[in-house]
Amino acid sequence: MKSAKLSSMLFLGCGDGVALNELASRYESWSFVGVDFNSAYVERADQEAPANVSYLCADFSEIDERVGIFGVIASPGLLSWISDESVKDVFSILMKCSTPGTLAHFGYDSEFFWGDLKGFREAFLDLWLSLGDMTQARMLIHSLVSSMPVTESKRNFLDRMVTDDKALRNWMLQPHWKPYFPSEIDDLMTEAGFELEGQRLDSISYLLNPSPYIEANYRRRN
Numbered sequence: 001m002k003s004a005k006l007s008s009m010l011f012l013g014c015g016d017g018v019a020l021n022e023l024a025s026r027y028e029s030w031s032f033v034g035v036d037f038n039s040a041y042v043e044r045a046d047q048e049a050p051a052n053v054s055y056l057c058a059d060f061s062e063i064d065e066r067v068g069i070f071g072v073i074a075s076p077g078l079l080s081w082i083s084d085e086s087v088k089d090v091f092s093i094l095m096k097c098s099t100p101g102t103l104a105h106f107g108y109d110s111e112f113f114w115g116d117l118k119g120f121r122e123a124f125l126d127l128w129l130s131l132g133d134m135t136q137a138r139m140l141i142h143s144l145v146s147s148m149p150v151t152e153s154k155r156n157f158l159d160r161m162v163t164d165d166k167a168l169r170n171w172m173l174q175p176h177w178k179p180y181f182p183s184e185i186d187d188l189m190t191e192a193g194f195e196l197e198g199q200r201l202d203s204i205s206y207l208l209n210p211s212p213y214i215e216a217n218y219r220r221r222n
Helices: 018-026 039-047 084-096 111-131 134-145 152-163 165-172 182-191
Strands: 005-012 031-036 053-057 070-075 103-109 194-201 213-220
Touching: 005 084, 018 031, 018 039, 018 053, 031 039, 039 053, 070 084, 084 182, 103 111, 103 182, 111 134, 111 152, 111 165, 134 152, 152 165, 182 194, 182 213
Parallel strands: 005 031, 005 070, 031 053, 070 103
Antiparallel strands: 103 213, 194 213
């Protein structure tokens, strides 16, 4: 089995590279590879990249050990926004581009927070399709938010989702969006040979006062 360069990171779903370039500028002795399938993002990221970062524009199904074996593989916000097939590709990359001791850092939208909001999202999309008018659909759904049986924080969140254009695009209109239970991600990690290391970010509160987002670290066993 190939050995990993411990001070190396593969970043899946790097977007426009702002976060990765900032990280790389702070850790100059490390090497970084960012992957995204959006060519405009990758081009923008590459223009601002420090010398210790390289970028690949590729579908996740095209990435394997030829890219390298890494000490860290990170995907802090990707899983909830890609298709089921692409999720399988991500975990295939995790197995192919890692070695015993590799650390995986993954984040995802939490089912504990989003579970009772999925119906709201589906209702909005159905209403929009039936009316054929985004503005009218937003007005009708917005009038329902105040009476929904959810916490005040969730109600405020829903209000922002409907009234803010950027928030609407980022959540309502993403076709593959999916929240996960921690156990679902744990099972996928186990199949890939990784075990949970330490506590999840928000692990104490996600049942009683759930956050929209959960992050966790996993370590490859063998």
